[in-house]
Amino acid sequence: MRLLTLLLITSYSLIVFGCGGGGSKSGERVVEFWQFWTDPKAKAVIEKAVAEFEKEHRGIKVKITDLTWNDGHQKIVSAFAAGRPPDLLELGSDWIAEFAAEGVLRDVSAEALRTQNQYVGWPPAIYRDTCYALPWYLGTRVLYINHDAAGRAGMNIYQPPVTWDMLYDWTQAINNFRPQVYGLGMNAPEKHRLYKKFLPFLWSNGGRILSEDQNYSVIDSRLAITALEFYVKLFKESMVEKQAVLDDLFVQGRLGMVFSGDWLNKKLQGAKNKPEYGVYKVPFPGPGKGGQISFAGGEYLAIPTKADEPVLALELARVLLRKKHSMNLCIATGGATPANIAAGADPYFSDDPVRGIFIRQLQSSRATPANPQWVYIEQIIEEAVEKAMYGKLTAEEALTEAARKITAQLRED
Amino acid sequence: MKDTYAPYRRLTGTLGLLSPWLVIFALFWLYPLAHSAYLSLTNYNPLSGTTELIGFKHYLALFIDPEFLQALKNTCIFVIGTVPVTTAIALILALGVNRKLPFRGLFRAGYFVPTLTATVVVALVFMHLYAQGGYLHTLARMIGIAQPDRGLLLTEGTALGAVMVMDIWVSVGYYMLLFLAALQQVPRELYDEAELSGASSWQKFRHITLPLIKPITLYVILINTIKSFQIFTEIFVMTQGGPVGATSTVVYFVYREGFEKFRMGYASAAAYVLFFVILLVSLIQARLLGFFRSTGDETA
Numbered sequence: 001m002r003l004l005t006l007l008l009i010t011s012y013s014l015i016v017f018g019c020g021g022g023g024s025k026s027g028e029r030v031v032e033f034w035q036f037w038t039d040p041k042a043k044a045v046i047e048k049a050v051a052e053f054e055k056e057h058r059g060i061k062v063k064i065t066d067l068t069w070n071d072g073h074q075k076i077v078s079a080f081a082a083g084r085p086p087d088l089l090e091l092g093s094d095w096i097a098e099f100a101a102e103g104v105l106r107d108v109s110a111e112a113l114r115t116q117n118q119y120v121g122w123p124p125a126i127y128r129d130t131c132y133a134l135p136w137y138l139g140t141r142v143l144y145i146n147h148d149a150a151g152r153a154g155m156n157i158y159q160p161p162v163t164w165d166m167l168y169d170w171t172q173a174i175n176n177f178r179p180q181v182y183g184l185g186m187n188a189p190e191k192h193r194l195y196k197k198f199l200p201f202l203w204s205n206g207g208r209i210l211s212e213d214q215n216y217s218v219i220d221s222r223l224a225i226t227a228l229e230f231y232v233k234l235f236k237e238s239m240v241e242k243q244a245v246l247d248d249l250f251v252q253g254r255l256g257m258v259f260s261g262d263w264l265n266k267k268l269q270g271a272k273n274k275p276e277y278g279v280y281k282v283p284f285p286g287p288g289k290g291g292q293i294s295f296a297g298g299e300y301l302a303i304p305t306k307a308d309e310p311v312l313a314l315e316l317a318r319v320l321l322r323k324k325h326s327m328n329l330c331i332a333t334g335g336a337t338p339a340n341i342a343a344g345a346d347p348y349f350s351d352d353p354v355r356g357i358f359i360r361q362l363q364s365s366r367a368t369p370a371n372p373q374w375v376y377i378e379q380i381i382e383e384a385v386e387k388a389m390y391g392k393l394t395a396e397e398a399l400t401e402a403a404r405k406i407t408a409q410l411r412e413d
Numbered sequence: 414m415k416d417t418y419a420p421y422r423r424l425t426g427t428l429g430l431l432s433p434w435l436v437i438f439a440l441f442w443l444y445p446l447a448h449s450a451y452l453s454l455t456n457y458n459p460l461s462g463t464t465e466l467i468g469f470k471h472y473l474a475l476f477i478d479p480e481f482l483q484a485l486k487n488t489c490i491f492v493i494g495t496v497p498v499t500t501a502i503a504l505i506l507a508l509g510v511n512r513k514l515p516f517r518g519l520f521r522a523g524y525f526v527p528t529l530t531a532t533v534v535v536a537l538v539f540m541h542l543y544a545q546g547g548y549l550h551t552l553a554r555m556i557g558i559a560q561p562d563r564g565l566l567l568t569e570g571t572a573l574g575a576v577m578v579m580d581i582w583v584s585v586g587y588y589m590l591l592f593l594a595a596l597q598q599v600p601r602e603l604y605d606e607a608e609l610s611g612a613s614s615w616q617k618f619r620h621i622t623l624p625l626i627k628p629i630t631l632y633v634i635l636i637n638t639i640k641s642f643q644i645f646t647e648i649f650v651m652t653q654g655g656p657v658g659a660t661s662t663v664v665y666f667v668y669r670e671g672f673e674k675f676r677m678g679y680a681s682a683a684a685y686v687l688f689f690v691i692l693l694v695s696l697i698q699a700r701l702l703g704f705f706r707s708t709g710d711e712t713a
Contacts, residue, residue, distance in 0.1 A: 074672045081459035102460040182546075188567050189655040191673075239545060240563050254546070376674060390569055390657045 031312045032086035034065045034079075036072055036299065041332040049325040053316050060312060080104045085304035087313035091133055093124035093298045094368045094378070100127040101372030106303040106310060108134060119321070119339045121298050124367045133300035134317055135339035137329060140294045140365040141200065141259050142357055143167075143283065147276040149174050149181045149256040160280045162292075164201075164230055167257075167283045171237050174256030182239035185246035185258040189386040193243055195378050196295045197259055198385045201227040203293040203366050204284045209377065209406070210369050217406035219381070220399045223290075228388050228395035230285075235389050250277075265354055266334020279357045281364070296365035298339065337362045373409050380405045453681035460675065471682035481683060483658045484666040485690075487573060491662065492641040492694075494577045495584070500633055503585045507592030508618075521593070525586040532583065536650040539579045540566065566652050569659045576647050576660055584640070588633045595629035596622065631702045635695055642691045663687045 037046050043066070050062045065086065067075055073095060079085045085104065099105050112131035116122065121135035147157045153173040161167040171183035187197045202209070207224035210217055218224075239246070239255060247264045249255040253275035258264070259282065268274050281292040301317040303310050319325070326340040327348065337358050338344050349355045368374055384402035387393040393401065428435075453472070456465040475481045510521045527535060542548050543565035553560045561568045565575040599622060607617045623630075645664040648654060654661035654669070663683060671680030 071672075077459055077675055081462065099460070102458075104460060189653070189657070191653050240567055241544060245544065249546075379674070386655065386657050392657050 029060050029309065029312070031060060031062045031088065031309050031316055032065065033062055033088045033313075033316060034067055034072075034076070034086045035090040036067050036069060037090075037329070037333075038066050038068065039333065042329060045325060045328045045332045046320070048328070049320050049322070050316070052325075053319040056319070057312065057315065062316060080304070080306075083306055085306055087303065087307040087309045088316050089302050089304060090136070091300050091302050093121075093296075093300060094374050096125055096133050096300060096302065097127045097370040098372045098375055099302070100130070100132040104305050105132040106305055106307070108132060108303065108314070111314060115321075118341055120341055120344070120362075121296070121300075121339045121367075124298070124370050125300055127370050127372070133302040134321060136299045136301050136321060137326070137335060138296060138298035138337040138339050138362060139261050139335065140296050140337060140358060140362045141196065141261050141282065142294065142361050143280045144250055144258050144260055144264060145170075145278050145280060146174075146181070146250065146253060146256050147278055148253060149177065149275065152177065152181075153256070157278070160278065161257075161283050162280075163286045164283055165286065168230075168234060168237070170257065171234065175237060181254055181256055182249070183256045184234065184238040185249060185255045186235055186238040186240050187246070188240050188242050189382065189389070190242050191382065192378070194382045194385055196297070198228070198231055198381065199366075199368070200259070200282050200294045201231050204282065204290045205230075206290045209381070210371065210410075214369060214371055215410060217377075217403040217410070219384075219406060220396075220403035225396045225399055226285075228385065228399055231385070232388050232395060250275075262335045262337070262355075262358055263333070265358075269334065279354050281357065281361050292361075292364055294361050294365040296362060296367045298337075298367075371410075373406075373412075376409045377406050380409065449681040449684060452678050453685050455678045457677045458675070459677060467678070471679050472686065474679070475683055475686055480658065480661065481663075481666055484654075484661040484663045485686075487658075487660060488642060488644065488662045488664075488687075490573060491577060491580075491644055492638055494574075495580050495641050496634060496637045499581050499584050499588060499637055500630070502581065503588035503633065504592050504630075506585065506589040507596055508622075510589070511593055511596045521590075524589050527583045528586040528590075530583075532646045533650050535579065535583055536647050539575070540651055543575050566660075567656055569656050572652055572656060572659045576644075576651060579651075580641070580644065580647060584637065588637065591629055591633055592626065595626040599625045627702070631699065634698060634702065638694060638698060639691055642687065642694070663690075 033050070035046060037043050046064065050064060054060060054062060067090075069092075073092070076085070076089065076091075076095075076099075080099070080102070091099070096105070107130050109131040111134065112122065112125070115134070119135050121138045122131070125131050125133040125135060143161070145157070145160055150157050150170065150173075153170075153176060155170055155173055161170045167184070174181055174183035187194050199209075202219075202224050205223045205227040207221055207227050208218050210219075239249070241249070243260070246255060246258050247260055247267060250258045250260070250264065251267055251271045251274055253273070265279065268277060282294045284290050284292045301320065303313045303317070307313050321340060323340050323342045323346075326338040326343040327346060329335065330338050330343070331348070338349075343349075344359060349359055368378070371377065380402050384393075384398040387401075388395045388398040392398075454466060454468060456467050457463070506524055510517055510524070514520065544550065545562075545564040545567070547564060549565065550560050561571060565571045603621050603625075604617055607621060612620070643664050644662050645668065648660055648662050648665045649668070652660040654665050664687070667680045667683045667687070670676045670683060
């Protein structure tokens with residue numbers, strides 16, 4: 001019986017203590033930092049910045065936990081639900097309002113006021129006149145054109161498509177080389193991506209998602225409907241695939257044009273047998289109508305309300321936001337748009353024609369409305385676009401339905 | 414002297430030895446099961462931690478939610494489309510590799526390999542196979558078959574079918590192995606006697622093989638039905654329920670509601686509806702296939 005008791009105690013000890021993670025050594029202060037940079041080169045930059053922080057703060061250790069964009073949001077919500085969030089947290093721009101509304105993020109308005117002239121990209125971080133996060137790394141989408149394919153199709157690459165009509169004509173012209181080359185690559189109904197591709201058309205045409213006071217949706221406006229009608233028209237002529245596949249096809253020279261981010265530029269730089277290409281601002285409806293407005297997203301640093309080390313977390317955020325680390329992160333990721341203004345003004349960005357376009361496009365880009373219901377609104381927009389793309393509803397019907405659903409969702413808030 | 418406490422000591426010892434498993438079972442199975450039943454009756458918000466009891470509102474809402482009904486319909490189509498086909502192909506393959514054929518071992522291993530491969534890997538391979546400009550598209554063009562404008566997974570009419578084909582390809586090897594094990598248990602003498610009586614191959618299969626492998630057939634159908642009702646990974650990786658909900662299934666619906674929209678109560682209610690659907694279908698299948706009847710006479 002004694003042996004049995006001993007066995008049981010050993011088993012339970014293994015279960016109870018074996019499941020636990022390795023905690024910090026007693027007496028050592030640890031700052032927990034959750035972040036999404038898993039690419040080895042980018043991670044190395046983060047680790048270097050963290051090492052600098054640790055050097056400046058003797059006796060403090062930083063524990064980095066990697067998240068992925070696939071399930072990061074879910075893990076963050078679980079951590080908040082369990083009351084065990086990290087001290088510093090990287091957030092996507094469209095999550096800030098959602099978390100801020102639930103009171104799980106600290107007010108960093110004082111820091112924002114102090115540094116407002118050093119960084120850009122503040123709007124998504126502000127919810128109800130309070131700042132809840134610091135902009136770290138921004139991103140936008142531009143139009144990539146395969147000059148080889150366009151040239152073969154008889155298009156003048158020195159007069160790239162600036163208007164929607166030109167974009168449509170170029171798509172059709174390059175399509176004549178199918179199946180070897182497709183004119184334009186457009187996104188398949190991918191969650192969290194499709195809306196980022198439709199919104200530039202909506203915004204460029206002067207459409208909006210929400211009213212000024214964010215009390216109801218205005219996505220069923222005539223301008224928005226026209227934008228979706230054109231998007232559907234373009235869809236019918238395009239190669240439709242997931243973003244990763246479209247990027248690969250462009251690198252292989254099998255796609256004439258694609259809307260993509262700075263990650264594609266990095267991919268192209270490292271590729272052999274890549275086509276001659278250029279990047280351009282997104283087209284607009286036409287002279288006198290709207291502007292070349294793209295989607296702006298980004299990564300932000302936030303401190304949870306229940307952080308154990310909020311002061312140190314802010315110190316760590318300041319180190320990560322320094323110009324040299326912002327620069328190095330952009331160089332490592334191929335990114336072109338740091339939130340740090342001093343880094344963005346560096347010749348590395350301004351003298352490079354491709355990165356320069358990204359900087360210019362970012363200046364005329366727009367972020368999604370800072371609304372706690374965004375996670376639902378995003379899905380409603382994607383469903384509407386998808387229904388119109390697949391002919392389930394006309395553009396008008398789809399957006400009327402979307403406006404009704406979004407308004408109902410806002411009223412639930 | 415008789416030890417009156419011996420049975421109790423034995424019971425305590427047994428429970429003691431079982432207790433690590435019992436504790437894990439209670440913690441990681443029973444508790445979540447009971448807690449999700451409770452959640453399905455609430456409006457739990459994981460971020461704010463607020464919980465409001467709302468009774469059966471979620472269950473009632475599910476039956477007028479077009480997205481859930483579409484997911485339920487797709488799941489039923491998936492089950493009806495894959496289970497009989499998988500079972501039939503697995504049985505045919507098992508009959509084939511049970512014969513004395515050259516390279517029999519190679520065939521057995523070959524059919525089983527997809528089962529050993531991670532679903533995500535297989536899904537990625539099939540995505541390339543089905544893509545516009547992918548292998549199937551190119552093959553269809555080469556032999557002059559009309560191709561859809563989009564990849565098979567991006568065409569509303571073909572997306573669910575394409576996922577079903579992949580699922581059949583992946584699953585068939587495992588069930589073939591089960592059938593093969595059952596076939597090897599059928600006494601050879603029964604076939605010899607039937608041959609002496611002049612029975613045809615079909616008669617031998619119909620009157621000897623099928624009755625004797627009935628328990629494993631029932632097992633294959635039940636397990637495959639349950640697994641098919643729970644289809645998720647393939648959908649998550651390949652289609653994310655699209656296009657326009659054509660491949661959305663109940664488990665994918667539960668995932669989206671629970672882990673994207675964080676409507677835990679609603680997701681739990683949907684999961685419980687699926688649980689009862691699976692229970693009902695399994696009971697009907699078991700009854701139709703005679704699971705509850707004694708098999709003593711048949712095997713005597």
